Amino acid sequence: MTMETVIKLTEVNKIYRTEEVETQALENVNLEVYKGEFLSVMGPSGCGKSTLLNIMGLLDEPTSGMVELCGTTIGRNLSDNQLAEFRNKTLGFVFQSFHLISSLNVIDNVQLPLMYRGVPYGERIRRAKEVIERVGLSHRMKHTPVQLSGGQCQRVAIARAIIGNPEIILADEPTGNLDSKMGADILGLLKQLNEEDGRTIVMVTHNEQQARQTSRIVKFLDGRQME
Amino acid sequence: MKFEKTIDKQAGWSPHRGEDALWGRGGLYVRQALHMMREDKQFSAIYIAGTAVAIASAMVVALILHIRMGNIYPEVNRDRTIYVGSNFTDSDGRFVGYPGYSPQAVEEMFSHLKCAEVVSAVMDDDYLYHFSACTEVGSQEVQVSPKFTDADFFRLYEFQFLDGKPYDGENLTHGDRCIVITDRLAKRTFGKSRGVVGESLLLNYLPYKVVGVVKEVSPLLIASSADIYLPYTVNDSRAHYQSDEVSYAGGLKVRVLLKKGCTREMLMDELEPYKAQYLSMLNSTSEKEWSWYIQVVPHWRKTLNFISSEVNDASTGTLLLNLLPPALLMLLFLLLPAINLSGMVSNRMESRLAEMGICKAFGANRRVLLGQVIQENLVLTLFGGVVGYVLSWLFITAIRENKVFLSLFEREYAPVEHVSLQFDMFFTPTMFLIAFVCCAVLNLMAALIPAWASLKKPIVESMNQKK
Numbered sequence: 001m002t003m004e005t006v007i008k009l010t011e012v013n014k015i016y017r018t019e020e021v022e023t024q025a026l027e028n029v030n031l032e033v034y035k036g037e038f039l040s041v042m043g044p045s046g047c048g049k050s051t052l053l054n055i056m057g058l059l060d061e062p063t064s065g066m067v068e069l070c071g072t073t074i075g076r077n078l079s080d081n082q083l084a085e086f087r088n089k090t091l092g093f094v095f096q097s098f099h100l101i102s103s104l105n106v107i108d109n110v111q112l113p114l115m116y117r118g119v120p121y122g123e124r125i126r127r128a129k130e131v132i133e134r135v136g137l138s139h140r141m142k143h144t145p146v147q148l149s150g151g152q153c154q155r156v157a158i159a160r161a162i163i164g165n166p167e168i169i170l171a172d173e174p175t176g177n178l179d180s181k182m183g184a185d186i187l188g189l190l191k192q193l194n195e196e197d198g199r200t201i202v203m204v205t206h207n208e209q210q211a212r213q214t215s216r217i218v219k220f221l222d223g224r225q226m227e
Numbered sequence: 228m229k230f231e232k233t234i235d236k237q238a239g240w241s242p243h244r245g246e247d248a249l250w251g252r253g254g255l256y257v258r259q260a261l262h263m264m265r266e267d268k269q270f271s272a273i274y275i276a277g278t279a280v281a282i283a284s285a286m287v288v289a290l291i292l293h294i295r296m297g298n299i300y301p302e303v304n305r306d307r308t309i310y311v312g313s314n315f316t317d318s319d320g321r322f323v324g325y326p327g328y329s330p331q332a333v334e335e336m337f338s339h340l341k342c343a344e345v346v347s348a349v350m351d352d353d354y355l356y357h358f359s360a361c362t363e364v365g366s367q368e369v370q371v372s373p374k375f376t377d378a379d380f381f382r383l384y385e386f387q388f389l390d391g392k393p394y395d396g397e398n399l400t401h402g403d404r405c406i407v408i409t410d411r412l413a414k415r416t417f418g419k420s421r422g423v424v425g426e427s428l429l430l431n432y433l434p435y436k437v438v439g440v441v442k443e444v445s446p447l448l449i450a451s452s453a454d455i456y457l458p459y460t461v462n463d464s465r466a467h468y469q470s471d472e473v474s475y476a477g478g479l480k481v482r483v484l485l486k487k488g489c490t491r492e493m494l495m496d497e498l499e500p501y502k503a504q505y506l507s508m509l510n511s512t513s514e515k516e517w518s519w520y521i522q523v524v525p526h527w528r529k530t531l532n533f534i535s536s537e538v539n540d541a542s543t544g545t546l547l548l549n550l551l552p553p554a555l556l557m558l559l560f561l562l563l564p565a566i567n568l569s570g571m572v573s574n575r576m577e578s579r580l581a582e583m584g585i586c587k588a589f590g591a592n593r594r595v596l597l598g599q600v601i602q603e604n605l606v607l608t609l610f611g612g613v614v615g616y617v618l619s620w621l622f623i624t625a626i627r628e629n630k631v632f633l634s635l636f637e638r639e640y641a642p643v644e645h646v647s648l649q650f651d652m653f654f655t656p657t658m659f660l661i662a663f664v665c666c667a668v669l670n671l672m673a674a675l676i677p678a679w680a681s682l683k684k685p686i687v688e689s690m691n692q693k694k
Contacts (some may be wrong), residue, residue: 054687057588058686059588059685059686059690060686060687060688061685080593081592081594084590084592085590085592087587087588087589087590088589088590089590093588099585099588099690100585101585101586103259103262104258104259108255108258108259112586112589113590116586116589116590116591116592116595117590121254144262164589164590
């Protein structure tokens with residue numbers, strides 16, 4: 001049986017230029033991620049892992065090369081609105097520093113992607129409550145991020161990432177700011193989403209032990225894919 | 228389109244752009260704005276205070292212009308009102324000494340004008356006269372200010388008669404001692420504002436019959452305000468309004484209400500033949516060579532006298548040049564608080580770029596984010612607007628009796644005792660709306676420019692922006 005490719009990077013390069021220096025963050029990266037896969041991206045700091053994830057998540061543009069997500073070639077052929085819609089419906093993000101909006105409470109943070117999709121208020125609140133319950137934070141719905149622990153914030157971030165039922169979840173060091181127990185909890189939650197819901201997950205991590213629990217590991221060094 | 232089909236299939240929810248969704252979004256933004264206000268109290272307080280000051284400044288300027296130029300009770304036709312002045316000069320350059328027209332001139336020149344709906348003649352020297360009023364000898368006297376008018380004065384200005392009616396042409400012709408008084412004066416002298424028509428009021432101990440009671444006019448409306456209105460013919464000093472040397476020169480100022488569609492130029496054209504004919508006659512019988520300048524001034528030009536006395540006669544170009552410095556000063560007065568505010572808003576937007584990056588990552592497009600910025604700012608501006616509105620009230624209350632403030636409205640302003648200003652004259656919803664919109668636009672621009680710049684950056688750059 002052939003596996004369906006949901007992310008395909010071909011000859012992707014990313015160069016950061018300033019007036020004085022030029023830094024090659026990614027060099028000729030060729031990578032395919034398959035539907036339902038839980039892929040770990042590993043490597044030392046500055047090797048280009050996060051850059052790779054940002055390019056996969058359409059948060060940044062490659063300097064050259066081709067990005068294909070769910071059969072759609074991403075490039076300048078897509079307008080700002082189309083890219084926004086694509087991110088909204090196809091991708092979910094979990095960041096190391098959570099990136100929750102401090103002025104919104106848990107339920108409002110979680111419903112955000114559905115709001116941008118134009119889902120009616122009642123429907124998105126119902127769905128937000130469902131996913132918040134799933135990440136075990138029903139009792140914290142009205143709390144703001146500053147009233148939550150790091151682990152709870154990351155759970156909120158995961159709830160926000162999955163509320164729109166995206167095909168792909170991109171997690172950039174999701175346990176990086178958490179202690180080992182909380183980290184294990186979050187990884188368990190991501191594994192559950194992968195195994196039970198069949199979501200494709202790409203996770204950047206430094207943690208070898210956590211990476212070994214995923215279905216595949218790719219390693220990067222100095223912007224190049226090593227294995 | 229293939230792309231749209233793909234993402235719709237993957238979506239899980241069908242796109243819905245209903246009103247409910249939009250309201251929900253607006254509600255969230257408002258909640259977010261309120262939360263931010265509570266969270267950053269210092270910024271919010273300064274922002275609201277700044278907006279309030281900006282709006283209050285705008286309103287003060289607007290109200291000065293409104294009082295001077297707007298259609299306000301009873302001067303509700305200011306946009307069609309023309310003041311016609313007169314100036315006779317002999318060959319030595321000496322003025323005749325009478326600032327207006329004689330009754331003869333009013334009758335002969337102005338009674339048949341085609342473009343005039345109403346022509347009214349009033350004495351120009353009201354402020355020289357002071358009356359004491361009382362109901363009977365020995366009773367308490369009050370000082371009152373008079374206005375000597377003709378009967379058409381009450382057609383030119385739409386007074387609200389609470390009781391009785393104005394005096395008529397017959398009263399004027401016969402010099403009847405009949406008066407129209409304000410409701411305030413009626414209360415002060417008779418103890419009531421109704422039921423005093425037919426009663427007698429002693430003015431400088433001479434009895435005058437009250438024929439009407441009108442709603443009081445603010446003294447800021449110098450053209451129409453007084454405590455008592457009398458036919459100008461009751462004034463004994465007839466010399467005041469009739470020159471022996473030049474029969475058309477006198478003490479009456481003429482005000483013309485133009486018919487709709489007529490212009491100042493049309494009025495000037497109509498007056499020109501009268502001028503030529505009279506001058507010709509005058510110069511053929513007088514030992515001196517007279518010249519006659521008729522000044523035809525629309526209300527809006529007359530009101531600009533406080534800026535420069537030259538504006539009545541100036542060409543439009545000169546007028547604009549005259550107006551430029553005070554206009555720039557006013558603009559500065561308005562813009563300074565608003566610009567300060569804009570700087571603050573701009574700084575705050577910079578600190579929120581990371582949040583905008585997050586929103587973009589989860590599917591917000593530029594239009595949605597700019598909409599959010601607009602709504603949040605409007606909430607804050609609205610708070611500032613309300614405070615500004617209250618501030619303007621307090622400001623006006625504090626200075627409304629101040630002579631320096633009142634001098635902005637009329638150079639020769641003569642304060643009238645015990646007269647209050649009507650607030651409804653100052654605070655019209657339109658004025659507040661204009662001031663509010665000006666501030667909102669400026670604040671929005673200050674917020675939208677950094678927001679727009681951030682939206683053009685790659686999302687990851689915005690997200691990594693330090694808060």
